[in-house]
Amino acid sequence: DIQVTQSPSSLSASVGDRVTITCRTSQGINNYLAWYQQKPGKVPNLLIYAASTLQSGVPSRFSGSGSGTDFTLTISSLQPEDVATYYCQKYNAAPWTFGQGTKVEIK
Amino acid sequence: QVQLQESGPGLVKPSETLSLTCTVSGGSVSTYYWSWIRKPPGKGLEWVGYIHSSGNTNSNPSLKSRVTMSVDTSRNQFSLRLSSVTAADTAVYYCARGGLRYFDWLSDWGQGTLVTVSS
Numbered sequence: 001d002i003q004v005t006q007s008p009s010s011l012s013a014s015v016g017d018r019v020t021i022t023c024r025t026s027q028g029i030n031n032y033l034a035w036y037q038q039k040p041g042k043v044p045n046l047l048i049y050a051a052s053t054l055q056s057g058v059p060s061r062f063s064g065s066g067s068g069t070d071f072t073l074t075i076s077s078l079q080p081e082d083v084a085t086y087y088c089q090k091y092n093a094a095p096w097t098f099g100q101g102t103k104v105e106i107k
Numbered sequence: 108q109v110q111l112q113e114s115g116p117g118l119v120k121p122s123e124t125l126s127l128t129c130t131v132s133g134g135s136v137s138t139y140y141w142s143w144i145r146k147p148p149g150k151g152l153e154w155v156g157y158i159h160s161s162g163n164t165n166s167n168p169s170l171k172s173r174v175t176m177s178v179d180t181s182r183n184q185f186s187l188r189l190s191s192v193t194a195a196d197t198a199v200y201y202c203a204r205g206g207l208r209y210f211d212w213l214s215d216w217g218q219g220t221l222v223t224v225s226s
Contacts, residue, residue, distance in 0.1 A: 001168070034212040036152075043201065043219060044144075044152065049212035087152050091210055094165040096142075096154040 002027045006088055006099025012107045019075040021102045023088035028068045032092035035064055035073045039084040047086075048073065080106055109134040111202050111217035119196075119224050125189040129202030129217055136160060136178055140205035141185045142213060143176070145198035153198075157205060158185060165209070192224045 003026040013019050023033065031051035036044040046055045048064035051071055061076045075082055083106055088099040115127035129141065140163075143155035156166030158176040166174040175188040189196060199221050203213040 032210055036213075038152075043216045044213075045216075046212060046214055055214075085151075089152075089154075089212070091212055093210065094157075095167050096157075098144075098152040098154065101151040 001095055002029065002090060002092075002097065004088065004090055004097045004099045006102055008102060009100060010103040010105070012105045013078050014107045015078055015080060017078045019078050019082075019104060021073045021086055021088075021104075023066075023071040023073070023099050025069045025071075025090055029090050029092040031067050032090060033064075033066070033071050034089045034091060035062075036087045036089065037082075037084045038087065044087065075104075078104070078106070109139075109204050109215045111204065111215060113200060113202050113217045113220040115220060115222070117221060117223060119192055119222060120226050121193055121224055122191055125187070125192050125196060125222055125224070127187045127200055127202075127220065127222070128184050129186070131183045131185070131204075134204070135180075136183045136185055137180050139207060140209050140211065141178070142203045142205055143187045144201045144203060144213070144216075146201070146219075147195070147198040155187065155189075155200075157209060159209070163209060194224050196222070197224045198222060 033051045035048040038044040052064045085101045110132045137160045142157040158164040160178045173190045178185045199219040201219045202217045204215040
């Protein structure tokens with residue numbers, strides 16, 4: 001099975017900072033990668049699919065990039081409402097796998 | 108946007124079977140792929156499995172021998188059964204909508220339901 005490694009596990013940044021989260025797969029998955037945001041006590045929310053396509057309604061400060069085995073989620077200017085845990089997920093083939101999650105906090 | 112709502116017992120005894128149903132509104136259960144995902148307390152998201160009304164189904168290898176999924180087109184619902192549960196199966200269980208293909212992202216999620224395994 002393809003392993004998914006997400007890093008860092010947590011980060012603390014100031015409002016307005018650029019934040020980058022990385023997801024790496026053990027084998028190439030083309031661009032079959034999604035990013036989700038889960039705020040405390042809330043339902044996961046789709047941010048990015050196909051590695052770089054922004055879901056409708058998601059603020060443009062979120063962006064995704066990558067293909068093959070290395071992927072990145074970037075928040076260009078961190079806002080207080082972005083406090084959440086972020087997960088990547090590969091969906092090219094079963095078993096689907098989520099990354100371990102990155103908890104983002106405000107410094 | 109499709110709406111999903113999970114239902115089922117919040118407490119299941121060890122060794123028994125966990126049964127959950129997801130009711131779909133705003134779309135046909137015959138159209139898309141449907142998934143179950145769970146989140147144990149203090150841990151991350153774990154994919155349980157997906158199903159399509161065509162019969163195409165797949166599940167997490169770590170759970171496969173215990174997972175049964177089904178679709179009821181007459182009620183616009185799909186269901187999950189997880190047998191021989193232990194405390195490790197305690198989690199918030201989410202149902203979610205995939206796409207038209209099995210290799211699609213999860214667009215819409217239910218609110219989630221907490222299932223506790225305890226005697």
